[in-house]
Amino acid sequence: MSASTAAEHRQILLRAADEFLLATVLLFLAVTVVRWLRDPASALYIADLRVALVVIGAISGTILTGLILSPPGRRSGGHTNPAVTVGLWLMDAFPGRRVLPYILAQLAGSVAGTALARLTWGRAVSLPSVAHAAIRPSPAWRPDSVFLAETTGMLVLTLLIGLFVARPGLVRLMPYTIGAAVALVIAVFGPLSGGSVNPARQFGPALLSGQSTDLAIYLLAPILGAALGAAVHHLLVRRIQPYGEPA
Template identity: 55%
Template sequence: MWTGPARDGWPLYEFALTATLMFAVVTVMRWVLDPASPLVLADLRTALLVVGAITGTMVFGLIRSPWGRLSGAHMNPAITLALWRLKAFPGRSVAVYVLAQLSGSFAGTVLARLAWGPAVARVGYGAVAAAPSWNGWAVFAAEGACLVLITLMIGFFLARPARERWFPWVLALLVCAIIAVLGPLSGGAANPARQFGPALMSGTTTGLWIYLLAPALGAALGAAAHRRISPSKGYGR
């Protein structure tokens, strides 16, 4: 988990990593959710379990990739914000990383549309949606809580550098669990970049503010909670 300043083109790696992740996410949703697909899974929970497993595997692989080791492979504006609030990432680099991640989300979604054609539109470009029984505030609370948990996990590993090698594994499992459990309920995005590109491409932007703001607030709350639990001078290298 790299925590140095963004320089030497590293935000471009964030763009590429986020685009790759989003291309993979939209692609797997195209194959397992499109009714016309030969690989379609009729049961939504089973389909989201597959999506979660593949997404978690992608997150692990991208973190461990050469570009991921250089940029930190945040691929999530809320994680960038969490690292800044944990004093493990420079504030001057937050905006450029967030811009790279959101741009990468849109680019990855566009690439999936170019690769798979109208089938991508039939699954809403991979945009997540809450269950009809969940109102906006319930979704906001769930999506924010995910980032509180993720931020506390990040803080745990930052405070224990000797165990850092386990971080990609734990994050991958956590991402898989969030998608599998919350996917049918709140949508299980837990990442502003995860929803940004698909929402713009599909035009489903009514509740987009929830998926952008809730994870950011959760990251800030998680960092504040970590500082109370484990006060430190910061983890910058």
């Protein structure tokens, strides 16, 4: 192995380690927020699920923006979401050799962050109303409706990210825009489909809580949405400007 190849592999591992750290922090804080807002014994308990999800969405969006702007986020790109990683790769904005290490790191961080929250907050995290912050759809929603909602949500989010890919001059606004978009998804879709649009957001909580009924949907639908969003992005870029011309 040449020195340049070894250096490249080391760089990939370092950036994947950043993604592991970001996903760990994201899930620890996500479980923590749900623990305090949905535990009936908590002083911050919000009984109305819809109101709680609006608050959770606002806090989650703020956390995500902060993680993207943090030093690890600036180094790795602050994906924290396997679907975002896949979408950026398919939009030719991220090298394919980093996709698998990033996804594995994000999923591992999801488990680590959820487990850390369980160790920190104890049995309160296991209460039915908290359930390790596992995403759950409305009982009235069928699996196909949940799949469609998760796919569509990630498709729209991917197109939003694609806007910044096509217009680098706007990239400074991306952390705030993505954070606001995720907050909106949680507030609007949370009471219906669960509003995950992030396989890593569900993987650790579902694994540790044992709530794996719709896990396949929450893992696969965002990836499909990212792929469809990337395809639409390429079509839009071709229509707006020929390839090879500056944006």
